Amino acid sequence: EVQLLESGGGLVQPGGSLRLSCVASGFPPNHAVSWVRQAPGKGLEWVSVIVSDDDTYYAHSVKGRFTISWDNAKSTLYLQMNSLRDEDTAMYYCAKGGGAYTPFDHWGQGTLVTVSS
């Protein structure tokens, strides 16, 4: 059974940093995994995908500020978020898929990031 469990969300000031984690289980470690976010009352926005250690992709809105990574030993996905802005406030979901032309077939329960002074 595929399971994805996010953590690391919280309140951070504009310009600050935060690192999200997602512990994954139930699928091969070489499978693509993504971050998708949803601002309060808004729609879904894809943020980033990691296909392999040196094969990562980002939405224009976060490129240069966010970094996605994967720790094979811990089966954990990370999202390092720097230079945070008010508009980054959202529920952040970890989702299996997004690479090699695959949909998001499993999702975590999400972790809430609030950027506010």
Place this chain on the structure above:
Amino acid sequence: DIQMTQFPSTLSASVGDRVTITCRASESFNNRLAWYQQKPGKAPILLIYKASTLQSGVPSRFSGSGSGTEFTLTITSLQPDDFATYYCQQYDGYSLTFGGGTKVEIK
């Protein structure tokens, strides 16, 4: 990037109704189109992928069709559990985009 326009944004329907939601892309792509259902406070659930393939465990009253730039999600005989928000998403490459969502409400 491929932009996805979904309509209507809100739809009022009754139990037993047939419901159709449309998703239009800004350019043609190879049917790598998915539909998701999301209920308040919950993560989305994959319903359909490759435009028309039903995800395992999804009721057969859900179906998808379309190609090129226009895709539809149809729910035949709407059930109480189907009142939710639905999103389309293209995954043709590595700049993935969602439609704005369609909220299906009780009439």
